[in-house]
Amino acid sequence: MATTENSITPHTLIEKRRSPRAFADKPIAANKLKALFEAARWAPSAMNEQPWRFIYATQEDKEAYERLLSCLAESNQVWAKKAPVLFLSVAKKEYDLNGKPNKHAWHDVGMATANLLLQATELDLHVHLMGGFDAEKARTLLGIAEGFEPVSMGAVGYLGDPDELPENLKQRELAPRQRKPLEELVFKGRWQQK
Secondary structure, three states: OOEOOOOEOOOHHHHHOOOOOOEOOOOOOHHHHHHHHHHHHOOOOHHHOOOEEEEEEEOOOHHHHHHHHHHEOHHHHHHHOOOOEEEEEEEEOEOOOOOOEOOOHHHHHHHHHHHHHHHHHHOOOEEEEEOOEOHHHHHHHHOOOOOEEEEEEEEEEOEOOHHHOOHHHHHHHHOOOOOOOHHHHOOOOOOOOO
8 A cells, every 4th residue: 555644545456456347268277266255255234234245257167158048138148158156146135133124244254355355356356246237137047045136247258358358348448447527426524525
């Protein structure tokens, strides 16, 4: 972490993290995959509920991989099919402790997924998360139990060659990263107060 007297910059893992669409044709070692999910396991959660679940498949398990791939929107399948690993995150909708609705479950799944992304970055892997998928199809094809809700899908792999993407996706892949200014996102004391 770079620190000066007047500023502190984000950790290099945060700055380095990207969401590519171009993935290399290179499998991910089992110990690296385990490290991703282990990082997710250590995320904080409301009442330590740990409401996240992950279903993943590697290209080596063609049948399982095709099931996950088929849940994606066609526009995502075009590029995600090259990623060596696909996963679906799932939220448990009620607390174990008292059976009440867990309104923080999706937030907590996001926290676990963020840990997974940072661990991936540390291992020179990249993850592209996708909301473009059919949750009901995933529920059926993957046998997701009652009380659980699909949240998002992800493609995991090593960086590939953007030239292998269709032209419209190649342009997006090569475009500079952009973020809204802090003043648009963070307020002091009350809404939209700077």
